[in-house]
Amino acid sequence: MALGIPGIEDAMASSRDRYWLDTNSHASARLNLQHFWNQLSCGYLIHPDIPVATNAKVADVGTGTGLWPISLSTTLPPSVQLHGFDISDAQFPPKNWLPENVNMDTWNALNPAPEHLIGQYDVVNIRYFGLVVRKDNFDGLLRNLVSLLKPGGFLQWTEINIPEQEILSGQPGSPATATSAFSEDGMETIATLGVNFDWLRNLPEIFHDFGLTGARQFRPKPLAALRPMSSYLAIGGWEEFSYNVLDKRGPHPILGTGQELRQRLHEVRKEIQAGAAIEQLHYVTVGRHPAEEA
Numbered sequence: 001m002a003l004g005i006p007g008i009e010d011a012m013a014s015s016r017d018r019y020w021l022d023t024n025s026h027a028s029a030r031l032n033l034q035h036f037w038n039q040l041s042c043g044y045l046i047h048p049d050i051p052v053a054t055n056a057k058v059a060d061v062g063t064g065t066g067l068w069p070i071s072l073s074t075t076l077p078p079s080v081q082l083h084g085f086d087i088s089d090a091q092f093p094p095k096n097w098l099p100e101n102v103n104m105d106t107w108n109a110l111n112p113a114p115e116h117l118i119g120q121y122d123v124v125n126i127r128y129f130g131l132v133v134r135k136d137n138f139d140g141l142l143r144n145l146v147s148l149l150k151p152g153g154f155l156q157w158t159e160i161n162i163p164e165q166e167i168l169s170g171q172p173g174s175p176a177t178a179t180s181a182f183s184e185d186g187m188e189t190i191a192t193l194g195v196n197f198d199w200l201r202n203l204p205e206i207f208h209d210f211g212l213t214g215a216r217q218f219r220p221k222p223l224a225a226l227r228p229m230s231s232y233l234a235i236g237g238w239e240e241f242s243y244n245v246l247d248k249r250g251p252h253p254i255l256g257t258g259q260e261l262r263q264r265l266h267e268v269r270k271e272i273q274a275g276a277a278i279e280q281l282h283y284v285t286v287g288r289h290p291a292e293e294a
């Protein structure tokens with residue numbers, strides 16, 4: 001849907017501007033906590049169906065702070081090579097502090113991969129990239145991800161289904177009115193800006209369309225005790241949106257100015273402190289590049 005707001009719409013055109021969240025210290029802290037939430041919710045970083053050989057090469061696309069490859073490196077033999085890619089290096093740790101088998105480089109995953117990366121990886125991981133996906137970049141992104149795989153390599157895509165989020169009350173009578181109203185407006189807002197997650201449930205079929213085999217989707221049961229954590233993560237993401245999109249590019253007809261959104265989030269936070277929650281489910285989709293004929 002066109003908004004007719006030049007500030008927001010023009011700025012949404014480039015890949016960098018399509019990332020709504022921040023890359024500052026708050027954003028890095030949120031991503032690192034989100035990693036912990038992901039690991040506890042799923043119980044794994046790489047789905048157990050994906051074997052990782054001692055000489056494997058693993059890529060993480062949209063790596064952010066790089067915590068996925070860094071954490072994984074502590075559980076795998078040092079002979080496994082892990083490579084994080086991101087459009088921006090703003091959240092990478094200093095190169096000389098990375099484990100010896102972990103590297104990080106910049107790459108805009110909406111552009112074709114550099115030649116030397118094509119067909120190099122046994123595992124390609126992408127996590128929490130849904131806010132970057134649009135109708136006009138989805139096919140190109142998937143083609144680029146698949147292009148990194150060796151024959152027989154695995155693609156794993158972990159996402160939360162944001163529009164399916166549920167608002168819960170932890171205690172009988174604890175209010176969730178502001179949280180529910182905000183959730184509805186938030187979902188409507190992201191739809192007006194061209195983001196939907198309709199593709200997520202269909203990702204196994206889409207993987208097949210892109211030549212992957214045996215695609216499966218897993219939806220780990222959320223841990224109820226992590227609901228406050230996931231709720232604060234969601235608020236943190238919206239706060240970044242308020243600074244990074246609304247303050248910089250102008251108000252949105254549904255959420256208003258950055259300051260108005262932050263005021264609203266203050267009310268949501270009070271309800272969460274009193275026992276409300278924003279529950280979001282993880283979807284982990286795994287598919288395999290066909291192995292070469294012997």
Ligand SMILES: C[S@@+](CC[C@H](N)C(=O)[O-])C[C@H]1O[C@@H](n2cnc3c(N)ncnc32)[C@H](O)[C@@H]1O
Nearest residue numbers: 015019031062063064086087108109110127128
């Ligand atoms: C929500 S963060 C997730 C970070 C990481 N995957 C994690 O799970 O902690 C999304 C990441 O995608 C990166 N990103 C956004 N657009 C990108 C693009 N076109 N190509 C590569 N990375 C991109 C952002 O810079 C950000 O680090």
